[in-house]
Amino acid sequence: MIKYGFLVMGAPYSSPAPHSALRFAHAVLARGHQIAGVFFYHDGVHNASSLMTPPQDELNLREAWTELNQQHAVQLDVCIAAALRRGLMSESEAQRHGRQAFNIALPFELTGLGQLLELQQRTDRLITFA
Amino acid sequence: MIKYGFLVMGAPYSSPAPHSALRFAHAVLARGHQIAGVFFYHDGVHNASSLMTPPQDELNLREAWTELNQQHAVQLDVCIAAALRRGLMSESEAQRHGRQAFNIALPFELTGLGQLLELQQRTDRLITFA
Amino acid sequence: MILHILTKAPDSSASTQMQQAIGDQDAVLLIEEAVTAALDPSWAAWQQCHTRIFLLSEDLIARGLASIAAGNGLPTLEMDGFVALTEQYEKTVTWY
Amino acid sequence: MILHILTKAPDSSASTQMQQAIGDQDAVLLIEEAVTAALDPSWAAWQQCHTRIFLLSEDLIARGLASIAAGNGLPTLEMDGFVALTEQYEKTVTWY
Amino acid sequence: MATPDALLVILRHAPHSSNWLREGLDAALVAAAFGQPVHLLFMGQGIMALLKEQGSGALGQKATLPTIDMLEMYDIDKLWVAEGALQRMHLSTDSLVDGVSLIEDQEISGLLQQHAKILNF
Amino acid sequence: MATPDALLVILRHAPHSSNWLREGLDAALVAAAFGQPVHLLFMGQGIMALLKEQGSGALGQKATLPTIDMLEMYDIDKLWVAEGALQRMHLSTDSLVDGVSLIEDQEISGLLQQHAKILNF
Numbered sequence: 244m245i246k247y248g249f250l251v252m253g254a255p256y257s258s259p260a261p262h263s264a265l266r267f268a269h270a271v272l273a274r275g276h277q278i279a280g281v282f283f284y285h286d287g288v289h290n291a292s293s294l295m296t297p298p299q300d301e302l303n304l305r306e307a308w309t310e311l312n313q314q315h316a317v318q319l320d321v322c323i324a325a326a327l328r329r330g331l332m333s334e335s336e337a338q339r340h341g342r343q344a345f346n347i348a349l350p351f352e353l354t355g356l357g358q359l360l361e362l363q364q365r366t367d368r369l370i371t372f373a
Numbered sequence: 374m375i376k377y378g379f380l381v382m383g384a385p386y387s388s389p390a391p392h393s394a395l396r397f398a399h400a401v402l403a404r405g406h407q408i409a410g411v412f413f414y415h416d417g418v419h420n421a422s423s424l425m426t427p428p429q430d431e432l433n434l435r436e437a438w439t440e441l442n443q444q445h446a447v448q449l450d451v452c453i454a455a456a457l458r459r460g461l462m463s464e465s466e467a468q469r470h471g472r473q474a475f476n477i478a479l480p481f482e483l484t485g486l487g488q489l490l491e492l493q494q495r496t497d498r499l500i501t502f503a
Numbered sequence: 504m505i506l507h508i509l510t511k512a513p514d515s516s517a518s519t520q521m522q523q524a525i526g527d528q529d530a531v532l533l534i535e536e537a538v539t540a541a542l543d544p545s546w547a548a549w550q551q552c553h554t555r556i557f558l559l560s561e562d563l564i565a566r567g568l569a570s571i572a573a574g575n576g577l578p579t580l581e582m583d584g585f586v587a588l589t590e591q592y593e594k595t596v597t598w599y
Numbered sequence: 600m601i602l603h604i605l606t607k608a609p610d611s612s613a614s615t616q617m618q619q620a621i622g623d624q625d626a627v628l629l630i631e632e633a634v635t636a637a638l639d640p641s642w643a644a645w646q647q648c649h650t651r652i653f654l655l656s657e658d659l660i661a662r663g664l665a666s667i668a669a670g671n672g673l674p675t676l677e678m679d680g681f682v683a684l685t686e687q688y689e690k691t692v693t694w695y
Numbered sequence: 696m697a698t699p700d701a702l703l704v705i706l707r708h709a710p711h712s713s714n715w716l717r718e719g720l721d722a723a724l725v726a727a728a729f730g731q732p733v734h735l736l737f738m739g740q741g742i743m744a745l746l747k748e749q750g751s752g753a754l755g756q757k758a759t760l761p762t763i764d765m766l767e768m769y770d771i772d773k774l775w776v777a778e779g780a781l782q783r784m785h786l787s788t789d790s791l792v793d794g795v796s797l798i799e800d801q802e803i804s805g806l807l808q809q810h811a812k813i814l815n816f
Numbered sequence: 817m818a819t820p821d822a823l824l825v826i827l828r829h830a831p832h833s834s835n836w837l838r839e840g841l842d843a844a845l846v847a848a849a850f851g852q853p854v855h856l857l858f859m860g861q862g863i864m865a866l867l868k869e870q871g872s873g874a875l876g877q878k879a880t881l882p883t884i885d886m887l888e889m890y891d892i893d894k895l896w897v898a899e900g901a902l903q904r905m906h907l908s909t910d911s912l913v914d915g916v917s918l919i920e921d922q923e924i925s926g927l928l929q930q931h932a933k934i935l936n937f
Contacts, residue, residue: 596826
């Protein structure tokens with residue numbers, strides 16, 4: 244059993260990277276490996292948006308990631324610096340910045356870049372999708 | 374006097390296109406021309422995000438566009454289809470889709486692609502920033 | 504030994520940079536836009552390391568290039584084979 | 600008569616496509632990443648229509664290329680000159 | 696070959712790689728629905744939008760072909776393809792959908808001149 | 817030339833054109849702050865991050881040079897530059913900041929092999 248970590252840096256519906264990452268994730272699990280976590284960085288932070296509303300006949304990427312978390316305990320970390328400048332924040336960040344709304348919620352967690360390096364340290368493979 | 378329209382298709386902080394568009398806009402106005410409107414399409418829809426929170430020593434693009442609207446009556450239209458799939462919606466769209474939050478507010482208005490073609494028809498120049 | 508994953512077209516700067524970084528023992532997997540390399544038998548990387556370049560089958564199919572890849576005799580992999588490659592190669596570098 | 604605005608590097612596919620579309624009466628403005636063309640005197644577009652290619656001054660300065668552009672004798676424009684070009688050319692096409 | 700009031704939509708991006716192609720086609724369809732004459736020019740990777748054998752992407756990513764097939768219903772019947780680009784991509788017209796019109800590289804600038812309105816995707 | 821436990825961060829994008837360069841440098845700085853040995857490899861347009869004369873962008877877009885100058889404080893002192901890329905960009909080392917190390921194109925693959933961890937931006 245190999246322990247994988249993913250770095251996802253493309254936005255859904257603008258880049259095929261999140262789709263590739265998800266397809267790969269399911270193949271990894273099917274081969275009996277483990278996925279320790281996914282780190283969303285750069286435009287990849289948009290994967291976490293709770294306001295994402297694709298047409299009904301298209302996959303909702305946020306829901307697909309959420310399912311991966313719920314069924315396989317995959318941790319979903321979002322880089323806080325990359326998220327804030329791109330208009331993504333959690334409830335507590337919204338309070339800190341005096342905003343009325345937020346668009347990041349569990350199972351996605353805002354965290355620092357250190358988490359990416361920690362993920363790289365504690366996994367056997369870090370695969371980048373961008 | 375020439376009447377300009379802009380098509381902006383790059384996201385702030387990921388593409389330099391919005392910065393170029395704004396700098397160009399001020400130069401257009403300084404030469405005595407008019408800007409009828411800006412249409413935000415593709416990743417450009419992120420320019421309208423009311424949750425955008427860049428570091429304090431960087432320009433907030435949404436505020437810069439809002440100022441352009443307030444001081445020079447420049448219409449700011451956002452493509453609704455491009456916005457929804459990318460996680461951007463107004464209060465009324467949030468109600469329609471059963472969401473608790475919204476991140477697009479006046480002076481930005483969600484509208485259809487027809488508005489882009491109408492902008493191209495009623496202006497002397499349509500300049501694309503992407 | 505590194506697995507290089509290319510996601511951009513063979514004429515992109517990402518591809519040029521990858522070609523500079525490929526070592527003798529390395530392998531290459533073409534995914535997303537990179538599968539358009541199936542159209543171009545003159546792509547320098549084919550000569551550089553022909554036996555160890557693979558194309559992701561489902562990305563070929565989505566783009567209508569599967570029969571061209573088969574006609575050119577190019578080695579394709581399913582998603583399962585992609586995982587197998589990452590089992591074999593401890594390091595992967597994605598070029599985008 | 601068209602003003603072509605290039606925002607990507609001279610070795611990008613956007614640039615290749617633009618070069619195919621430039622007519623005899625057209626002009627070209629290089630902005631954003633495209634100002635790196637200042638480094639490359641061998642870029643084919645310089646030969647194709649040398650007198651009507653301009654570089655946006657502030658994008659050269661931001662990238663540290665202003666003195667190289669001056670040394671190569673390339674014509675630069677301020678933002679005001681960019682607007683003047685769009686006054687002169689009724690159509691603009693942006694290549695990105 | 697082109698009416699002066701027609702809109703030329705240039706498509707330069709491949710299916711599945713980004714949303715450029717789809718959003719460009721959407722603009723063309725809306726213009727046509729508004730009664731504007733619309734012509735399309737496929738350059739570079741954009742030509743891959745016309746490949747006969749293309750399908751939908753994994754995980755339900757929509758295919759482009761149904762949209763291409765729909766163009767005629769919107770009276771969009773001029774689909775220009777740059778001949779040089781086709782050759783450089785090692786593609787023949789046999790692999791493309793029916794009804795495309797080839798244009799030589801040196802005629803492209805003329806095509807742009809003939810259209811008063813251009814959108815470049 | 818490189819310690820096996822070091823992180824290699826590859827930077828391939830120019831300042832101002834996107835956020836790739838800045839977010840790549842941020843990753844390098846955080847790794848160094850965590851005590852990891854970090855080496856940088858500049859390829860292609862990424863070399864432009866090292867141009868001495870670069871400035872900030874219009875409308876308050878931050879300059880990259882202050883971050884480059886900060887690297888030494890974080891014990892990031894190996895800044896590899898691909899020599900072939902430098903030539904292809906018609907740049908000389910005179911136009912770059914001090915302290916860069918040139919690497920020949922054929923040595924790049926060896927550099928990657930020597931690092932157990934790689935991040936590519």
